[in-house]
Amino acid sequence: MAALPWRRFRHEVVSSTNDLAFAAIEAGSARHGDTFVAGTQTAGRGTRGRTWESAPGGLYLSVVLRSTSMPPPGAWTCAGALAVHDVARSVGAPAVIKWPNDVTTPGGAKIAGVLAESRGLRANAPTAFVLGVGLNVTGAGPSGALRAERAVASLDELSPAPAPLDLASVEEALVETLERRTREVIEDASLLFSEFFERCALAHARVTVEGAEQEVTGSWTGLDPFLGLRIDAAGRARHLPVAHVRSVLPAD
Numbered sequence: 001m002a003a004l005p006w007r008r009f010r011h012e013v014v015s016s017t018n019d020l021a022f023a024a025i026e027a028g029s030a031r032h033g034d035t036f037v038a039g040t041q042t043a044g045r046g047t048r049g050r051t052w053e054s055a056p057g058g059l060y061l062s063v064v065l066r067s068t069s070m071p072p073p074g075a076w077t078c079a080g081a082l083a084v085h086d087v088a089r090s091v092g093a094p095a096v097i098k099w100p101n102d103v104t105t106p107g108g109a110k111i112a113g114v115l116a117e118s119r120g121l122r123a124n125a126p127t128a129f130v131l132g133v134g135l136n137v138t139g140a141g142p143s144g145a146l147r148a149e150r151a152v153a154s155l156d157e158l159s160p161a162p163a164p165l166d167l168a169s170v171e172e173a174l175v176e177t178l179e180r181r182t183r184e185v186i187e188d189a190s191l192l193f194s195e196f197f198e199r200c201a202l203a204h205a206r207v208t209v210e211g212a213e214q215e216v217t218g219s220w221t222g223l224d225p226f227l228g229l230r231i232d233a234a235g236r237a238r239h240l241p242v243a244h245v246r247s248v249l250p251a252d
Helices: 017-027 075-090 144-149 167-187 189-198
Strands: 008-014 035-041 058-067 096-098 102-104 110-118 127-136 206-211 215-224 228-233 236-240 245-250
Touching (some): 017 110, 035 167, 075 110, 167 189, 189 215
Antiparallel strands (some): 035 058, 058 127, 110 127, 206 215, 206 245, 228 236
């Protein structure tokens, strides 16, 4: 049976597009690919409870993802980050992926963040996830206060195109790419993880990986959906499961 086309629900101002997606799941009305888009968010969030500033001119959306089997840990995040990176490349913006869920300039200025969430997972039951994306596209972008706190950038600032980017066109490109990348989670997770690794800023570099109960320093040489991060250290390879990795930082 062919997959149903993704539906899109548009709002001007919401608390959080992820919350809208979860409300639809809980109401029983959500189906795979339902996409909730907002002009601004009043309570957008990132990983570990951080606030995601959602100024006009950015793209804020969340997608409902359903699967008959549990995907590898981190798979939806990989798909989302790759989709954003694909779009950045398509407009000529220099970008890399920062583990685990940010897209930045090579110098570290944040362009986008990705947040995959789930609630109430049950064994032997269809899983439902929500994948949220916040992408700085055009307009005034992040506030002066945020820019003073950390380096941020927008696609419009980075693109060599002479005309300003059109927010609607970027949205269409991102949703189309998200549909393709999330499909790859089920079709070929190994290829997806390998491509994600090669686009990471610290791929093949000497890193320090902070895990749940250990810290490992060595060369980051690979990423497997089931084994996790491959770190070569002291003449041997070690694998750290994705779900246990808190941070990947330059060793120096």
